[in-house]
Amino acid sequence: MPGKTTPAPRITKFTNCRLVRGSSLIEQDLWIDSLTGKILKDQEAFYELHLSPDEIIDLGGRILAPGLIDVQLNGAQGFDFSVPCDTKEEYDEGLRMVNRGLARTGVTSYLPTLVSSTAEVYHKVLPSLGPTAKTHQPTDGAESLGAHAEGPFISPGRNGIHKSEVLRAAQTFEDLITCYGKDNLDSSSPIKMITAAPEVGNMMSQIPEIAKRDIIYAIGHSDATYEQAVTATHQGATMITHLFNAMRPFYHRNPGIFGLLGQSERRRPYYGVIADGIHLHPTSIKIAYNAHPEGLVLVTDAMRLCGLPDGVYEWTNGERIVKTGARLTLEGSDKIAGSSATLIECVNNFRRWSGASTAQAINAATAVPAKLLGMQGVKGSLDAGADADLVVLGESDDAYSGPTLTVDQVWKFGAKIFDSDVKGGGVAV
Amino acid sequence: MYGFLLSFAFPSLPFFARNELTPHRRVIIREDPQEASVYIADYIVSRIKAFNPTEAHPFVLGLPTGSSPEIIYKILVQRHRAGEISFKNVVTFNMDEYVGLPRDHPESYHSFMYKHFFSHVDIPPQNIHILNGNAEDLTTECAAFDASIARHGGIELFLGGVGPDGHIAFNEPGSSLASRTRVKTLAYDTILANSRFFDNDVNKVPRMAMTVGIQTIMDSREVVIVATGAHKAFAVQKGLEDGVNHMWTLSALQLHPHPLVVCDRDATLELKVKTVRYFESIESAGTDARTQGPALVYRPRTYMPAPIVTKRTAAPPRQQPTPDRTPVKVPKDLRINTELHRTMEDDELTPDSMSSRMVDSAIGGLDGALKNDLIFDRMGARMTAQ
Numbered sequence: 001m002p003g004k005t006t007p008a009p010r011i012t013k014f015t016n017c018r019l020v021r022g023s024s025l026i027e028q029d030l031w032i033d034s035l036t037g038k039i040l041k042d043q044e045a046f047y048e049l050h051l052s053p054d055e056i057i058d059l060g061g062r063i064l065a066p067g068l069i070d071v072q073l074n075g076a077q078g079f080d081f082s083v084p085c086d087t088k089e090e091y092d093e094g095l096r097m098v099n100r101g102l103a104r105t106g107v108t109s110y111l112p113t114l115v116s117s118t119a120e121v122y123h124k125v126l127p128s129l130g131p132t133a134k135t136h137q138p139t140d141g142a143e144s145l146g147a148h149a150e151g152p153f154i155s156p157g158r159n160g161i162h163k164s165e166v167l168r169a170a171q172t173f174e175d176l177i178t179c180y181g182k183d184n185l186d187s188s189s190p191i192k193m194i195t196a197a198p199e200v201g202n203m204m205s206q207i208p209e210i211a212k213r214d215i216i217y218a219i220g221h222s223d224a225t226y227e228q229a230v231t232a233t234h235q236g237a238t239m240i241t242h243l244f245n246a247m248r249p250f251y252h253r254n255p256g257i258f259g260l261l262g263q264s265e266r267r268r269p270y271y272g273v274i275a276d277g278i279h280l281h282p283t284s285i286k287i288a289y290n291a292h293p294e295g296l297v298l299v300t301d302a303m304r305l306c307g308l309p310d311g312v313y314e315w316t317n318g319e320r321i322v323k324t325g326a327r328l329t330l331e332g333s334d335k336i337a338g339s340s341a342t343l344i345e346c347v348n349n350f351r352r353w354s355g356a357s358t359a360q361a362i363n364a365a366t367a368v369p370a371k372l373l374g375m376q377g378v379k380g381s382l383d384a385g386a387d388a389d390l391v392v393l394g395e396s397d398d399a400y401s402g403p404t405l406t407v408d409q410v411w412k413f414g415a416k417i418f419d420s421d422v423k424g425g426g427v428a429v
Numbered sequence: 430m431y432g433f434l435l436s437f438a439f440p441s442l443p444f445f446a447r448n449e450l451t452p453h454r455r456v457i458i459r460e461d462p463q464e465a466s467v468y469i470a471d472y473i474v475s476r477i478k479a480f481n482p483t484e485a486h487p488f489v490l491g492l493p494t495g496s497s498p499e500i501i502y503k504i505l506v507q508r509h510r511a512g513e514i515s516f517k518n519v520v521t522f523n524m525d526e527y528v529g530l531p532r533d534h535p536e537s538y539h540s541f542m543y544k545h546f547f548s549h550v551d552i553p554p555q556n557i558h559i560l561n562g563n564a565e566d567l568t569t570e571c572a573a574f575d576a577s578i579a580r581h582g583g584i585e586l587f588l589g590g591v592g593p594d595g596h597i598a599f600n601e602p603g604s605s606l607a608s609r610t611r612v613k614t615l616a617y618d619t620i621l622a623n624s625r626f627f628d629n630d631v632n633k634v635p636r637m638a639m640t641v642g643i644q645t646i647m648d649s650r651e652v653v654i655v656a657t658g659a660h661k662a663f664a665v666q667k668g669l670e671d672g673v674n675h676m677w678t679l680s681a682l683q684l685h686p687h688p689l690v691v692c693d694r695d696a697t698l699e700l701k702v703k704t705v706r707y708f709e710s711i712e713s714a715g716t717d718a719r720t721q722g723p724a725l726v727y728r729p730r731t732y733m734p735a736p737i738v739t740k741r742t743a744a745p746p747r748q749q750p751t752p753d754r755t756p757v758k759v760p761k762d763l764r765i766n767t768e769l770h771r772t773m774e775d776d777e778l779t780p781d782s783m784s785s786r787m788v789d790s791a792i793g794g795l796d797g798a799l800k801n802d803l804i805f806d807r808m809g810a811r812m813t814a815q
Contacts, residue, residue: 015549029548043533043543050554 009054010035011045012414017059017392019382020066020359020366030064032388037138037413041384059392062408065362066380067108067389068343069369071193071297072148072241072272074113075304077101081112081147084124092128096140103141104418105342106407108389109379111192112144113301116151116162123181130190138415143389145373146192149180150241153196153203154221160246161330161337162221163319169201173209191215192373195241197222198232211236216372219257219269221246226259233266239372240271242301243288245279245336261291268292270372272299273364275350276341278327282353289354297372298346298365303328306340344393348404358405362393388414454682455689456669456708458697462500462657465693469588469655470504472689474514476586476651482518487556489520489578491587491646493598494541497655498590506549516552520581522574523559524589524598525640528612530562536626537562560610560639571610571639584649591656594618595664595677599640602676608642643681651687654679659695666699 012032018025031042031053045051075081076098085091095112102110112129114122129147136143152168153176159167170176177185184190193216198204200222210217219232220241225248229237240247240257248256255262260269273285273296289296300306305313305323312331315321320331328337341349343365351361363380370380378386392409410418459465473490482488492498508514526538533540539559547557558577564570578584589597594616596602601616615623620634627633646652656665668679669690675681682688697705 041533042548043540046543046547046554047532047539047557047559052551052554 011040011051011053012055012057013042013053014057014059014064017062017064019064020362021382023357023360023363025063025357025359030382030390032390032411032414034388034414037388037415039382039384039386039388044384063358063362063393063395063405064382065391065393066366066370066382066386067391067410067412068106068347068365069145069373069380070102070107070110070300070302070343070365071369071372072113072150072299072301073102073107073110074115074302076302076306078304078308080304081125081129082114082117082121084121088124088128091125095128095144099141099143101141103410103412104407106344106391106393106410107142107342108391108410108412109143109145111146111148111373113148113150116154116159116166118166119179119181122149122179122184126181126184126190130188131192136413138412138417141412141417143412145375145379147190148193148195149191150195151221152179153194153200154246155197155200155223158197158221158223158246158248160221161315161319161335169203170196170206171202173206175201176206176210185213185215187213189213189215193218193239195220197224198235198237199224199228204228204231204235207232207235207237211238214374218272219247219260220272222257223248224257226255226257229257229260230263230266233260233269238267238269239297240269242274242279242299243271244284245274258288261288261295268295270295270297270368272297272301273350274299274301274339274341275346275353276300276326276339277349279336279339282349285350286354289350289356293356293360294368296350296364297369298343298350300341300343300346301339302341303337303339306342308340344405344407348401351405352402362405388412394420455711457689457691457712458694458705458709459691460694462497462693465655465657465691466497466500466504469653469691470501470508472653472691473501473505473586473588474508477514477516477519480585484518487518487520487581489522489581489583489585491522491524491584491589491641491649492542492546493524493589494538495590497657498588499545501588501655502546506546509550516550519552520556521552521558522578522581522584522641523557524587525638526560526562527635528562528567528637528639530635532561532563562635562639567612567639571612574610574639574641575645578645584645586651586653587646587649588653588655589646591654591661591664591668591679592619593622593660593664595667595679597643597646597654597678597681599638600643600678602678604643604675604678606643606647606673606675606678606681609645610639610641612637612639643678647681647685651689652682652685653689653691654682655691656696657693659698661692661696662698662700665690665692665696670700670704 010033012034014030017027017030019028019030021028029042031040031045032038033040079094079098085094114125126147129144131146132140132144151162152166153170154162154167156164156167168175168179180191194210195218196203198207198219207217216239217232217237218239218241219229219237224232240260243258247258250256250258261271271288271292273288274280275285275298279301305321305328308323310323310325313321313323315330315337321337322329322331323340326340328340329335330337347361347365350356350364351358354361356364366380367376368380370376370378373379377383379389388411390411391407393405394408396404396406398404406420407418408420409416457465457468459468477488480488505514509516523538523542527536530537542559547554558574560574561570591597594602596604596619599613599615599619600608601613601619604613614637615635620631620636623634624631664677664679667674667677668682671677671680673680673683682690
């Protein structure tokens, strides 16, 4: 394909497009530099460096948004991050396949997420899942921002489909080191986020240790009371993993973890929401959004079966999963086993259900997760100096579900890697 | 009309062969700002096209900022997008810029031009000239700007707006009509008026600006002024009906051979009905200004290096608000002077057909009968001048 062999034009200007700026869409041009892979401070480049665009792309009024960020994604393309391969090379090859496939859905960066596993699995796969920003090429597709370790320090009563046998309770930080591996918790840790139940073992006192290492502590798969949840935020928790799912439900005498969105003594945490139409009732999402609109992070919680035909599939630890459309359940139970929705579908659902503006709905999968990860201005942003990870979104009016956003183009570090207009979609993939 | 008569009488004079280029004052009145802006945009497009610029021989355009020009830029951008006009071989000089305001400040004229025009058209950035309001030595910057205009063979068409007090560029009332590019202290009204762009805080408005001078504008081959809105009516009246006056710097254009003033109806509110009708009758007589610009002749570039300023050791880099002397007088013989290429007859006609007519018109308001005599007289004088 052309993008691969001929050198791409250096400065690209997008024109006739609507940019996501704050909570609205505004008509403005955007300049990107494929050499640095960043969004240009265009006026300065124009006057100071006398740069003018090598290529002008007329988007015909479509939306230009930052690339989507998924902070909870278990696998895709039949590849599961939590299942080690025989060799590291084989695993890394599978990872590359996932990255390229994800990019085509508009996700340009994500946290590869591991379900509760044995220590051996963590030691094996974590080194492959760390942030790849330094070596990442546009053609590699989606970029890992670090791993999300969902478990195994979670509540046995709120385990969802996590296998009970591998769950642990931590008394000291040593227990975390033993589980994840010492190298994986050091300063430049491949782990970006840990989901754990604060009430299990002595996790509460480990939260500051985790936060100290620049790892986000997310409350999730937890039976914590409201008081315990508040204490966890005091200790440094800044995130709630898939709000409502796998936690003590809201009860008027004790609102549980959900209650964190109602208090105003402390900064309300960010919270993940699976807007696939299966995990949550639309109104539940609306309630949470109305309580704390700036904290809502759309996640897919998608797993490797995403995109595969219906049927029964092997799951970890010898269990099996039944896939019926987008619905995934553990064989022999009604337990929901993750989702197979794409993030853009979640954006569409969320926009329809919540009454959020288009820009606000997109922010929930771009700017807000970037802020959660401490990467504002680098990811999830169209400001000058941010990474030129972009999606071009077309708008169609689906007869069944109403206004729908579609991923028309995907750009990574200033280079186009997907275009739905090009046959087969792949420009460089 | 006169051109026709004269060419009939003197068919041998080559000058009259291009009678559509007869220098005269043109005032065009349109119903609203939009129509006035369309007229000007079309005019600029036609002038650039007629010039047929090349890389070696670009069209040199002087540009303003402000709310009236904003509409013109919008239309020019539309024309460009429609493929009607390219700015590849256009060189631009901007009239003015604030002093001390960061270049990327949203209210800087760099930002204005980028936002409304430059970022939407195909002009190469190196063809753009805007004064650097943060230059270490503002005097040198101004002189270099004039020198750069000279190097490009002078300005072909200068587009400008007009302030409610009649100022063109930042040549506030009282500016020297012989001025060139320099630093100016803004008039208090201008600061007040511009404070709306600076959070309505007068203290945030820069106190100084660099601006081309009246003479810089007068030296350009053609000047096009846009005046829209009732708040410009008084300035238009002073500029068109009264005499040349440094308190209404717009009036200096009465001495320019090729001015074109485009107003909307509101901006004519203070003009005499007679004046308005007169200009309307000129237009309805079929003299379309769009075909009446000055001759687009090739002018060789005269290279004039920027004056080398020896660093004064003790002096602070930034000078007093208003320099007590005009920065570096440009030597007369090196000036880009379009008049060198014009015939004697040309010069004769210019003052006759414009400013004198205007003066008459103002005086004539006293007496209707006198008017007829004067006009008759005017014709006769013109004929004998040949």
